Amino acid sequence: MLTKYKGYLIDLDGTMYLGTDIIPGAPEFIDRLNAANIPYLFVTNNSSRTPKQVADKLVKMGIHTTPENVFTTSRATAQFIHDEKPGASVYVIGEDGILEALTDKGLEVVTHENPDYVVTGIDRGITYEKLAGACLSVRNGARFISTNGDIAIPTERGFLPGNGSLTSVVTVSTETQPVFIGKPEPVIMEQALAVLGTTKEETIMVGDYYDTDIRAGIGIGIDTLLVYTGVTQPDHLDRYEIKPTHTSQNLNEWPI
Amino acid sequence: MLTKYKGYLIDLDGTMYLGTDIIPGAPEFIDRLNAANIPYLFVTNNSSRTPKQVADKLVKMGIHTTPENVFTTSRATAQFIHDEKPGASVYVIGEDGILEALTDKGLEVVTHENPDYVVTGIDRGITYEKLAGACLSVRNGARFISTNGDIAIPTERGFLPGNGSLTSVVTVSTETQPVFIGKPEPVIMEQALAVLGTTKEETIMVGDYYDTDIRAGIGIGIDTLLVYTGVTQPDHLDRYEIKPTHTSQNLNEWPI
Numbered sequence: 001m002l003t004k005y006k007g008y009l010i011d012l013d014g015t016m017y018l019g020t021d022i023i024p025g026a027p028e029f030i031d032r033l034n035a036a037n038i039p040y041l042f043v044t045n046n047s048s049r050t051p052k053q054v055a056d057k058l059v060k061m062g063i064h065t066t067p068e069n070v071f072t073t074s075r076a077t078a079q080f081i082h083d084e085k086p087g088a089s090v091y092v093i094g095e096d097g098i099l100e101a102l103t104d105k106g107l108e109v110v111t112h113e114n115p116d117y118v119v120t121g122i123d124r125g126i127t128y129e130k131l132a133g134a135c136l137s138v139r140n141g142a143r144f145i146s147t148n149g150d151i152a153i154p155t156e157r158g159f160l161p162g163n164g165s166l167t168s169v170v171t172v173s174t175e176t177q178p179v180f181i182g183k184p185e186p187v188i189m190e191q192a193l194a195v196l197g198t199t200k201e202e203t204i205m206v207g208d209y210y211d212t213d214i215r216a217g218i219g220i221g222i223d224t225l226l227v228y229t230g231v232t233q234p235d236h237l238d239r240y241e242i243k244p245t246h247t248s249q250n251l252n253e254w255p256i
Numbered sequence: 257m258l259t260k261y262k263g264y265l266i267d268l269d270g271t272m273y274l275g276t277d278i279i280p281g282a283p284e285f286i287d288r289l290n291a292a293n294i295p296y297l298f299v300t301n302n303s304s305r306t307p308k309q310v311a312d313k314l315v316k317m318g319i320h321t322t323p324e325n326v327f328t329t330s331r332a333t334a335q336f337i338h339d340e341k342p343g344a345s346v347y348v349i350g351e352d353g354i355l356e357a358l359t360d361k362g363l364e365v366v367t368h369e370n371p372d373y374v375v376t377g378i379d380r381g382i383t384y385e386k387l388a389g390a391c392l393s394v395r396n397g398a399r400f401i402s403t404n405g406d407i408a409i410p411t412e413r414g415f416l417p418g419n420g421s422l423t424s425v426v427t428v429s430t431e432t433q434p435v436f437i438g439k440p441e442p443v444i445m446e447q448a449l450a451v452l453g454t455t456k457e458e459t460i461m462v463g464d465y466y467d468t469d470i471r472a473g474i475g476i477g478i479d480t481l482l483v484y485t486g487v488t489q490p491d492h493l494d495r496y497e498i499k500p501t502h503t504s505q506n507l508n509e510w511p512i
Binding site (some may be wrong): 123124125126127128131132135136139151152157158159160161162164165166168169170171172173174175 | 379381418
């Protein structure tokens, strides 16, 4: 007997799509949630895209959703800084998604080396000068935040450097650990839950990757559903002491 | 009573100069070595400059030396790879010094992602694409070499990211540790000693920084002279179990 959950937090890559391919059952799953009026949020560690860019991609793939259902680590990062210091100055390594999220929240994106915060997100336009400015800022006392610790990004070329590896330049050079915001950290999850408006008992985290998605759900004490459509496969679970609450071959098999 | 050493391995930054300023006593020290016909090599973790570029800088500062007396980590890296696999293909992140050293040694610098080796050296022109190629190459099985693990470079702007921090992008993303060549690792020191041609008992390592220079000397079992003209100061020595063989306020005080 499955519990009927009243709110869903849902991963994207490996759960809704793989690269540019939709995962069978994913559009129907979202349609069923929509039809049942069950609130959900896509919770993603991707800091480079804005919620609108993410929603546009999903809609093109046949998933009926809107930007309001997309909760990015950039949004969580901006909220985290705003909660600590409204209007703070922020030195940023990153792309559109994080820049828009910070300015939307009234934070000041600066290029000088005495900011209140340094934020690192994936940046395919990374330069030595950007890294130097981040290191100097952290040495000058800026609080160091990283959107996520993902070490690699799966692409058609293979695994490319993820934000966690770019962040390590600043971590190693300044000998200062950042606060990580994205999954599996609790920051993004607690914020997403607050936006969703359901209680922990009523909410479930759905994802394909134990180390980020399932760990994130377990970390804030909510139920989890591991779908075998991405990274983590059944035989991998042996190595984890705490199992997901539920597992499923795909989302077609999951009764909401 | 001091031993009379027959060969000298000598650090540069903090020992011969500080940024663009010569350290008092340094030119006279080299003049005394030259006059006494005592062989020496400058042993430097700087992978960006060629031996000629380094010697030119020293000569301009009033130090009478030649490129033959400059032993860079780039030269050591090229020798290390040549010893393992002559003519090997190498994917490089780095500047002039490492590129010249590798090609001089008959190694093939390539840009594709199936090389025999990946080498990372300081690269002020670093890009995401360069890092991506290095990560893909290491994942494809290339042997991963780093010219040095220096986490920061002292400049007039402050401490900028060193090669050890850039290297960490590949280390973290591929979960693969590199072989480090530069001080305090033994690779560069053993090679320099072989070039110098003196025995371990006859040779001394001179430097200003315990963690690289002195540790490097101790690591290969030679005597060490710590000069207090750079990073490590007398009160820092409390934290180290193994002390330098000798210490000196500056090189004027050191009888060769």
